[in-house]
Structure formats: structure tokens, C-alpha cells
Amino acid sequence: MTGTLPIKQAATGVALILAIAAPWLLSAYDLNLLARFLALSLTAMGLVLIWGEGGILSLGQGVFFGLGGYALAMHLKLAGLAEGELPDFMIWSGTEALPWWWSLVKSPFAAVAAVLVVPTALGALMAWAIFRRRIGGVYFALITQALALAFATLLVSQQGLTGGFNGLTDYQTLFGFNLNLPSTTLALYFITLALVVAGLLGLRWLLASRYGKLLRASRDGANRMRFLGYDPTPYKVIAFAVAALLTGMSGALFTLHAGVVSPALVGVVPSIEMVIWAAIGGRNSLIGAIAGALLVNFAKDKISTAMPEVWLYGLGALFIAAVTILPQGLAGLFGPDHPFRPGKAGDLFARWRRERAKTASQPIAGEAAP
Amino acid sequence: MDAAFLFGQLFNGFSVASLYILAALGLALSFGLMRVINMAHGEILMVGSYLAYLTILFVPGPMGIIVAMLVAFLGAGMLGGLLEVTLVSKLTSRPLDTLLATWGVSLILQQAARDLFGATGVSVTAPAWLDGGFALGPLQLPTIRLFILLLAALILGGLAALLRYTRIGLLVRAVNQDRATAAAMGVNVRQVDAFIFALGAGVAGVGGVVLALLGPVTPTVGQGYIVTAFLVVILGGLGSVVGTTLAALMIGLFMALSQIFVDVSFAQVLTLIFVILFLQFRPQGVIAVRSRALDAE
Numbered sequence: 001m002t003g004t005l006p007i008k009q010a011a012t013g014v015a016l017i018l019a020i021a022a023p024w025l026l027s028a029y030d031l032n033l034l035a036r037f038l039a040l041s042l043t044a045m046g047l048v049l050i051w052g053e054g055g056i057l058s059l060g061q062g063v064f065f066g067l068g069g070y071a072l073a074m075h076l077k078l079a080g081l082a083e084g085e086l087p088d089f090m091i092w093s094g095t096e097a098l099p100w101w102w103s104l105v106k107s108p109f110a111a112v113a114a115v116l117v118v119p120t121a122l123g124a125l126m127a128w129a130i131f132r133r134r135i136g137g138v139y140f141a142l143i144t145q146a147l148a149l150a151f152a153t154l155l156v157s158q159q160g161l162t163g164g165f166n167g168l169t170d171y172q173t174l175f176g177f178n179l180n181l182p183s184t185t186l187a188l189y190f191i192t193l194a195l196v197v198a199g200l201l202g203l204r205w206l207l208a209s210r211y212g213k214l215l216r217a218s219r220d221g222a223n224r225m226r227f228l229g230y231d232p233t234p235y236k237v238i239a240f241a242v243a244a245l246l247t248g249m250s251g252a253l254f255t256l257h258a259g260v261v262s263p264a265l266v267g268v269v270p271s272i273e274m275v276i277w278a279a280i281g282g283r284n285s286l287i288g289a290i291a292g293a294l295l296v297n298f299a300k301d302k303i304s305t306a307m308p309e310v311w312l313y314g315l316g317a318l319f320i321a322a323v324t325i326l327p328q329g330l331a332g333l334f335g336p337d338h339p340f341r342p343g344k345a346g347d348l349f350a351r352w353r354r355e356r357a358k359t360a361s362q363p364i365a366g367e368a369a370p
Numbered sequence: 371m372d373a374a375f376l377f378g379q380l381f382n383g384f385s386v387a388s389l390y391i392l393a394a395l396g397l398a399l400s401f402g403l404m405r406v407i408n409m410a411h412g413e414i415l416m417v418g419s420y421l422a423y424l425t426i427l428f429v430p431g432p433m434g435i436i437v438a439m440l441v442a443f444l445g446a447g448m449l450g451g452l453l454e455v456t457l458v459s460k461l462t463s464r465p466l467d468t469l470l471a472t473w474g475v476s477l478i479l480q481q482a483a484r485d486l487f488g489a490t491g492v493s494v495t496a497p498a499w500l501d502g503g504f505a506l507g508p509l510q511l512p513t514i515r516l517f518i519l520l521l522a523a524l525i526l527g528g529l530a531a532l533l534r535y536t537r538i539g540l541l542v543r544a545v546n547q548d549r550a551t552a553a554a555m556g557v558n559v560r561q562v563d564a565f566i567f568a569l570g571a572g573v574a575g576v577g578g579v580v581l582a583l584l585g586p587v588t589p590t591v592g593q594g595y596i597v598t599a600f601l602v603v604i605l606g607g608l609g610s611v612v613g614t615t616l617a618a619l620m621i622g623l624f625m626a627l628s629q630i631f632v633d634v635s636f637a638q639v640l641t642l643i644f645v646i647l648f649l650q651f652r653p654q655g656v657i658a659v660r661s662r663a664l665d666a667e
Contacts, residue, residue: 057466129646133653138407138465142600143646149597150639157635268597272473279470312481319474323467324460 008334012287019193023186032257035189037297038196039253044277044289045199046243046250051275052283053207054239055219056136060144061247061274063151064119066266068248069255070155070162071118074102075111076171076179076255088170093160102161108175115252116245123244127237134222136236145268152267167262174256192253199246200286206242207286215239247274276315279322282331291330374508379626385515387622388522391615392577393592394599394606395529396450396570398614401603403546403566406458406468411599412592413479414571417449418442418578419587420483423492432497435579442575450571454564462563483589491586500583518580525573530611542566598625601645607655616656621645 019038023031043061050056077087086098105111126147130140155162162168177184206212217225218232225232255261264270273296281292296318304311326332397411408414425438453475461468496514503512533539544552545562553559581591598621606617624644628637649655 051466055466057469126646129650133650135649135653138401138405138469139604139649141466141469142407142604143642146597146601146642146645150635150642153635153638157633268593272470275470309481309485312477316474316477316481319477320457320471323464323471324457327464327467 016197023189028182028185031189032185033298033301034294035185035192036254036257037294038189038192038290039250039257040274040277040297041196041290041293042199042250042253043247043274044281044293045196045203045286046246047275047278048283048286048289049203049207049215049246050236050239050243051278052285053212053219054215054236056236056240057138057141057275058144058240058243059141059268059271059275060146060148060151061243062148062266062268062271063144064123064244064247065251065254065270065274066151066155066261066263067119067122068115068251069261069265070168070251071105071114071248072111072252073168073171073255073261075105075108075114076174077168078102078106079108079174080170080172087163087168089163089166089168090160093164095160099161115248119248119251120241120245124237124241127240128233131233131236131240136222145271148266148268148271152263155263155266163262165263167260167264169260169262171256171259179256179259188253188256192257195249195253196290199249200290203242203286211235211238273315276318276322278329280318280326280329282329284328285331288329288331295330376630378509379630380623381509381511381515383623383626384519384619385622386626387618388519389577389580389595390599390602390618390622391522391526392573392580393595394602394614394618395525395611396567396572396574397599398603398606398611399570400454400458400563400567402608402610403542404458404462404563405465406462407465407472407600407603408453408458408567409469409473409596410453410476410479411472411571411574412596413476413483414446414450414574415578415581415592415595416483416587416589417479418446418575419494419582419591420487420492420578421445421575422579422582423487423494423587426494432499435497435500435583438494438582439576439579442579443572444575446575446578447568447572450574451564451568453571454567458567459560459563480589487587487589489589491588491591493586494582496583514583518583521576521580525576526611526615529569529573533611538562538565598641601641605645605648605655607657610657613655613657620656 018025019034022034026034043065047058047061050058081087086095090098105114126144130136130143135143155167156165158164171179173179177187179185207215214225214230214232215235217230218235222232251261251265254265277293277296278289279292280296281290282288299314300311303314322329393411393415396414397408401407419442421442422435422438425441426434429437453472457471457475458468461471500514500517503510504516505511533542541552541557541562542565544555544557545559549559577595578592581587581595585591602614602617602621604617605621606613606615621641625637625641628640632640
């Protein structure tokens with residue numbers, strides 16, 4: 001990153017130290033929340049890659065989140081069972097044999113592989129099918145939204161295969177470790193933190209590379225890129241697949257920390273909420289995305305337990321504020337990670353600045369406002 | 371599978387398509403004109419439904435539903451106009467941001483409806499003259515469904531006539547074809563935008579009345595239709611009325627006919643795959659408005 005201020009580096013360092021010390025500073029409940037929300041920040045970072053840098057708004061990230069979450073949750077359900085036994089909800093809903101795609105994740109290594117491979121592969125395939133035909137922008141956003149709806153509906157309707165509306169819950173062991181022991185929880189927290197830091201550094205490297213430059217070019221002028229002999233499609237497909245990978249990991253980690261995965265986490269509404277994490281933090285800032293995911297979710301947790309009806313008004317206002325007042329998110333307040341893009345029609349602050357400049361210059365006779 | 375069942379599904383397809391047309395027309399018009407998608411469109415349907423509920427409380431009797439449609443048209447249209455002037459018009463250069471901001475509006479409207487009317491549904495009873503049905507051989511076609519089909523056809527016809535024969539229609543077509551040139555020729559594009567947005571919201575309001583006739587009115591009543599309405603807009607092409615109509619018919623029939631073989635949720639997935647596959651062959655949708663602009667989206 002160019003031109004980072006020392007104060008920003010210092011703040012990042014302090015945040016990292018606090019995150020490492022968190023298990024000794026927070027109550028078990030708050031630590032669990034922190035772990036969950038750190039897991040979610042991987043999704044937000046993926047959105048910075050595709051939305052902020054690639055100009056691709058996906059309203060269906062819940063699908064990849066769910067694929068990661070369910071792949072792991074299916075394994076966790078099987079891990080607690082004896083050979084030949086069926087998960088409890090299958091017995092209740094009269095499913096007689098374990099479906100073949102459940103037996104694929106019987107081994108924990110296969111489950112981890114599925115968490116990594118399935119979302120990435122589906123993301124790449126979808127992105128290729130759509131971007132190949134130069135479909136983008138609002139069209140892409142709406143198609144992914146429909147995907148999220150279809151995915152959640154499928155999960156709910158296939159009660160006997162997916163646990164239906166209640167999802168999958170009640171996990172005991174992973175790789176032989178008891179998930180209910182405090183030491184396991186602590187280890188999982190540090191694994192999550194390590195993955196978030198690795199994701200941050202990896203994406204930083206990716207965005208600083210030549211690839212990152214070409215991705216931004218495909219956002220800002222796809223046709224100009226074509227004239228120069230580049231095809232924008234593969235750059236977008238790679239970005240979308242990487243984001244799907246991060247989101248899948250995010251879903252799996254969240255499932256571990258929350259102890260449940262259900263259609264309520266993967267549908268249309270949660271998928272759009274994911275976008276607001278990146279928007280509030282700053283769609284062009286990876287650190288901002290982490291901060292946004294943590295802030296919005298802690299706010300949601302605190303507000304919605306106290307006054308559930310207020311939260312939806314608050315969330316709605318956040319969406320409106322994020323695009324009208326703070327298009328660069330909170331990161332936009334702290335010096336540019338990227339050069340500030342001035343003067344877009346919707347930027348209320350830019351207009352306010354223009355108008356202030358106009359009124360300020362009025363007393364000087366004969367001088368035109370800029 | 372017997373023929374009567376097949377025809378029944380076909381009729382269902384047309385019936386559902388007529389709902390999608392009412393829900394999607396406003397979206398398609400404003401999308402064609404401004405390239406923005408209004409995520410609060412579902413809540414405009416919802417507002418139409420609640421306006422119908424309130425109107426019937428004050429104007430009972432057989433003609434209440436007609437009054438309700440007028441009230442919903444005007445009320446939803448005013449709400450749409452307000453939304454356009456205060457928010458959407460400020461964001462037209464950033465379509466994806468418009469989408470997020472209007473999503474925020476939709477959350478606020480939903481919660482407001484929950485606070486005003488409660489989370490459980492209220493219901494609107496259809497007047498007696500919409501009860502019953504026509505027998506067509508072994509098939510029973512409900513009057514109410516026929517009424518909705520007729521209503522959709524009337525609105526489509528009215529809209530087409532408005533766009534074809536009136537001065538405002540001429541202006542709308544001019545802005546639709548080439549915004550910059552129209553503006554240079556003295557067309558007030560801002561007013562045209564606001565007019566179309568309000569008109570589209572009004573149509574959605576009437577759609578909301580129809581939804582109120584078919585089932586309970588809840589704060590999320592619009593959500594059930596809106597995602598499919600978005601698909602209709604994508605499939606239909608850039609804001610063409612004909613394209614929207616054809617796309618609504620295609621999706622309605624595809625859903626109804628695929629439900630012969632699979633359940634509703636699979637039908638939804640298949641419909642989505644159908645739309646993506648269709649766009650592989652015609653990325654510009656059923657009807658494309660030709661543009662010479664290089665970076666048109």
C-alpha cells in the first residue's frame with residue numbers, strides 16, 4: 001500500500017496486539033462473539049476484492065457462506081455418530097439412508113477440502129458463465145440475489161436432507177477435539193485470527209500485484225482494457241472465486257463458533273447485510289472491512305437484544321448513510337488507502353464542499369466560483 | 371398426465387405472469403430510463419396492499435376495490451415520486467449504490483409497517499362479484515384470477531398508449547433512447563425521471579391491491595414477488611414494456627410448467643438456471659434497445 005501513515009500502521013499494530021490479548025481481556029461470551037465476527041470479516045474482505053476493487057456487487061455471498069458452513073456442519077453431525085447411525089433430524093423426518101453427498105464429508109480432511117473447494121468451484125463456474133457474456137453491474141447483483149433466494153428455499157424445503165429451517169446444530173468433536181472444552185475454543189479463536197491476518201496479507205499482496213491493477217482496470221474501463229488486448233473476464237472470474245473461497249471459509253468458521261448453521265444465515269437478507277459490512281468499513285479498504293464487520297455486528301448484537309424493532313430502522317439508515325454520506329466508508333475518514341475519487345454526483349459531502357467553496361468565494365467580487 | 375391438468379397449469383402460468391407484470395413494470399421502466407434498480411419496489415407493492423386494506427375499511431361495498439385501486443395508485447405513486455426526488459435522483463450515476471440505499475429504504479418501510487399494522491397479516495375480502503368462477507370443460511377458472519389477467523392487460527395497454535400517443539410518452543422515449551441528446555434538445559430529463567418513477571410505483575401500488583385480494587397483507591408481502599420481478603427485468607432487456615411482458619410470461623409459464631415435475635423450491639432453482647442459460651444466448655435480454663454508446667451497461 002502506498003503512502004500509509006505511520007499512525008495507521010501503529011493503530012493496526014495496536015489492534016492486532018489487542019486481538020491477541022483478547023482471550024484474557026474479554027468474558028467467554030464476548031470472546032465467542034469476537035471470534036464469530038472475526039470469521040465474518042473474511043466475507044467482508046472478499047467483498048472488498050470483488051466489489052470495491054472489481055466493481056462486481058454480489059448480493060448472493062450467503063450462498064458461498066452457506067456452502068462452507070454446511071460442508072463443515074455436515075461433517076460435525078456425522079463425527080458425533082457411530083457407524084451406520086443417522087443424524088437425529090433425518091430420523092425424525094423419515095430419511096432412511098444417508099445421502100451420498102453426506103458420506104463425502106465423513107472424514108474431517110474431506111470436510112475441510114469441501115469447505116475450500118466447493119464454494120470456490122461454484123463461484124468460478126457462475127462467474128465464468130455470466131461474465132463471459134459481458135453481463136455485469138446491476139444484472140449480476142440481481143442474479144446473485146436470486147441465487148441466494150433459491151439456495152435458502154432449497155435448504156428449507158429439503159427438511160430430511162438438510163435439517164430444513166432449523167439447520168444443523170449440536171456439534172461435539174472436530175479432528176477428535178472436544179468442541180465444548182475451553183482450550184478448544186481458545187485454539188479456534190487463534191486459528192480464526194490467524195486466518196483473518198493471512199487473508200488480509202494475502203489480499204494486500206494480490207491487490208498490490210499486477211493482477212490487482214488489471215482487476216481495477218476491468219472495473220474502471222473494461223472496453224479500454226479490451227482495446228489494449230486484455231480480456232477482463234478471467235480477472236473478474238478469479239476475483240469472484242477468491243471471494244467465494246474466503247466467504248466459504250468464513251461460513252465454516254462462523255458455524256464452528258456459533259454452533260449452528262441454518263437457512264437464516266444464507267438467504268437474501270443476510271447476503272445483503274454482508275455488503276453493508278464492507279460498505280460501512282470502506283469498500284476499498286481491507287482493514288476497514290474487518291472493522292466494518294466487527295462494528296456492525298457488535299452494534300447489531302447490542303441493539304437488537306435491547307430493542308429489536310430499532311435495529312431494522314438502524315440498519316436501513318446505515319445503508320442510506322453508507323452510500324450518500326460516506327461512499328468510502330469509515331476508512332474514507334482516515335486518509336486515503338486509495339486516492340479519493342472526488343465529485344461523483346451522489347457524494348453529499350462533495351456537494352457540500354462545492355457549495356461551501358461557492359459561498360466562501362462570493363465576497364470576492366468578479367471571481368467565478370470554481 | 372391429463373390435458374385438463376396441463377391446461378390448468380398453463381392458466382396458472384398466465385395468472386402468475388400477470389402478477390409479475392404488475393410487479394415488474396415499474397422496475398423495468400425506471401431501470402430502462404435511469405439504469406437504477408429500486409430495491410424498495412417490493413415495499414411499494416406492500417404499501418399498495420395496506421392502502422387497499424385501509425380503503426376497504428372506509429369504503430365497504432362492491433365498488434370498494436375499485437376505489438382502493440385508485441387510492442393505491444395515487445398513494446404509491448406519490449411515495450415513489452418522493453423516493454425519486456429525495457434519494458434516487460442523487461445517486462443515478464452510481465447504480466449499485468442506488469440499489470443499496472433503496473434496500474435501506476425497504477428495511478425502514480417494512481419495520482414501519484410492522485409497527486403500524488403488526489407483524490401478523492391483515493386481510494382484505496374480495497367483493498362478492500369476484501367470487502366464483504367460470505367452468506371451462508373440466509376446468510374451473512376463478513373469476514378473481516381472470517380479473518387480474520384483465521387488469522394486467524388493461525394496464526399494459528394503457529401504458530403502451532401513454533408512451534405511444536402522448537407528449538410525455540414522446541419525452542420518455544426520447545430520454546430512453548439518448549439521455550444526453552434529449553437533454554441537449556431541452557427535455558427536462560429530471561422531470562421525466564421523476565414522472566416515470568412515480569408512474570411505475572403507482573402501477574406497483576395497483577399490483578399491491580391485487581396481492582391483497584389473493585392473500586393476507588403482511589409487512590413482507592412484497593418480498594415474495596420482488597426477486598422474481600427482478601429476474602423478469604433482467605430477462606426482459608433494458609426497460610422495454612414488450613420485453614418485460616414477454617419475460618414475465620416466460621418466467622410465469624416456466625415456473626408453472628416445471629412444477630408439474632418438481633416441487634416449488636426446485637422450480638425456483640430451475641427458473642434461475644433457465645434465466646442464466648438464456649442470457650448465455652441473448653445477454654441483452656429478450657428485447658434489446660439498441661445503443662451505440664460504447665460503455666452502455
